[in-house]
Amino acid sequence: MDALIWAGAAVSVMGLAGIVWCIRNMLSARGANLPEPEMRARLQKAVAQNMAALALSAVGLMMVVIGIMLG
Structure with a gap:
């Protein structure tokens, strides 16, 4: 079950990176003074x-929780 925990952590980090990317994208659009x-x-x-x-990110956290419960 360790593999499920680590895979879930990796998926969760990818989701978190996506959220940070969205924030940076919107901050740059806000500074561009678009119509x-x-x-x-x-x-x-x-x-x-x-x-x-x-x-x-939520799927990754679910994977971690399931891995902990089964392990």
Whole structure:
């Protein structure tokens, strides 16, 4: 079960990296002074990417918990 714990930790770190990437992406878009429609489109895309990264992180944490429970 150690492999499941370490794999879950790796998946969780990838999700966390995705969340940080979304934050950096939005901070750069905010500083670019984009027109309203383009900014809205970027925000909608970023929300979808952020939710996917959050889901990936949650799956990784579930893998860690299951690995601990089974081990």
